[in-house]
Every structure is written in structure tokens, then in C-alpha cells.
Amino acid sequence: MIITHSGRFHADEVFAVAMILMIEEHEVIRTRDEEKIKTADIVLDVGAEYNPETLRFDHHQNSFTRAREDGTPFATAGLVWEFYGKRILADKGLKGDYEQAFAQRWVDSKIISDVDAVDNGVFSQDPRPSISLVIAMMNEPSDEPERQAIAFKNAVELTTGILKNFIKAAIKEAENVVELEAYAETVGDDGVLVMDKNVPFKDFIRNHPKIKRVVYPRAEDQFGVFCNGNENHLPERFRGLRTEELNAASGLTDTIFCHKSGFMAVALSLESVLFLARSE
8 A cells, every 4th residue: 555645746746656556556545644654555755754664755854855966855756766766667678787777867867856856846936847837737626535536546647658758768778878888988089979870879978078979870871960069069150051052161062951050960971971070
């Protein structure tokens, strides 16, 4: 039996419930009754206790001070993902301790840490749209417990679908991380990484500032250059140009286009995209 608090629900306990139900079957009860809380197998976001050994995952008590390395405080979603994430990823077919740890960090950085930050008031002065706001707006505006129970169930179902997609993406990234790290070792002194196949790399290179631009095959007859961060975008003289105009600006003969922001460009030959990638 999982117990979480009654009343308005929030994204952090909704995500936590969805995570656990992915791998275990539980009845979910929403209450603040302390005696009932004591009987639960798992307690989420209520009970004023954090003890993963007894599956108690509350973060509201003054004694709880845990935060990530970047300072983002933990809430229930992050605590449950930290505890169950590796098991969930293994259940979804991801093998290898290194790959699982990478995927677990990836999901946390992409969505869970943001849920935790909102729940802890980090963005209280920043009314931006977020998954936390979406979940909050699913609360039933009336005082009818039955309708609120339905709203909570719907929120868990929505969150489960979102989590599944994030986990699929994380697994895809993790399955390529060892190969990408091998590629990263080959980056040139000019910061250009040349890849001989199109392995998903865009998230990976964000954590490797030494890699300024990546050259890679886009299709059988196209090659691309992708820039790692605004500071590494292609020169102004190439931006927004296509075919003949880009050929004239670059001195090449087989270019296709350069995005108007300069973050990527495409040509027909490896030699041409290498030239674009090495241009300043």
C-alpha cells in the first residue's frame, strides 16, 4: 500500500506514484491520518520522515536538507527516482551499471529535478509553464473527494505516459554513451569532432565543452555540421543562405543550406561540411 497526502495533489508525488506503479502493484491511498500512514508499505510526500530503508519519502521536515550538486533541493519525485530509477531502467531493458547510472542522471536532469525545484518554491517568482503547472491544473476545483480521486488517477496516468517517453529517450542515449565517449576522445585541437555514423550526440556534447562542432553523416548523400552552443555557431556570412548563395559565400560547390541562426548546416560532401565546421 502506498500512502500520499490528501487534498490538492502536486507533480512531485504524482510522479513518484507513477514511478513505483511501473514496477510494483500497490493500492494508493491519499490521507493525512497519522495512524494510517504508519501502516503503509511506502509513504510519499507526507509523514515528516525521510528513510529510504523503510520506504519513507517526505522532504518537508526541517531535518531534511538534501540537494543536488547544482543546489536543486530534492522533493519526493527526485527521492523516489533516486531510489527506484535503476530498477525501473533495468525493467525496461537497459543493461550495465554505467549505462543505467547515465540514464538515471539524464532523466533527472531533463524533468525530475525541475519538478523538485518547483515543488520547493525555487521558481515561485517565475510563473512559467511547466509540467508541474500542468499537473496542478488537473486538480478538481470542487470539494468533492470522489471527483478529486478521479483527477488524481488521471494525473498519474498522464504522468506515466510522460515518464515512459523520457525513459525511452534516456535508454537510447545511454545505449550510445560508451561509443560517444570514444568519439569524444578523437576531437581535434580545433574543437571539431568528426563522426563516421549518425549516433545521437546532441545531449551528450552539452557536457563536453571541448567539442565545439560536430561533423556527421545525415543520410547516404548528405553530411551535416552541428554546433555546440551559441558561442560556436557558424559565421554570420553563412547564416540563412542556401545552395548558390552559400556556395558563393563559402567558395564551395555542393552546399545545401545553413540555418539562419548558424547552429547547423548541410552539404553533399564530407569535405564541404569540414570546411564549414572549421570556418571562423
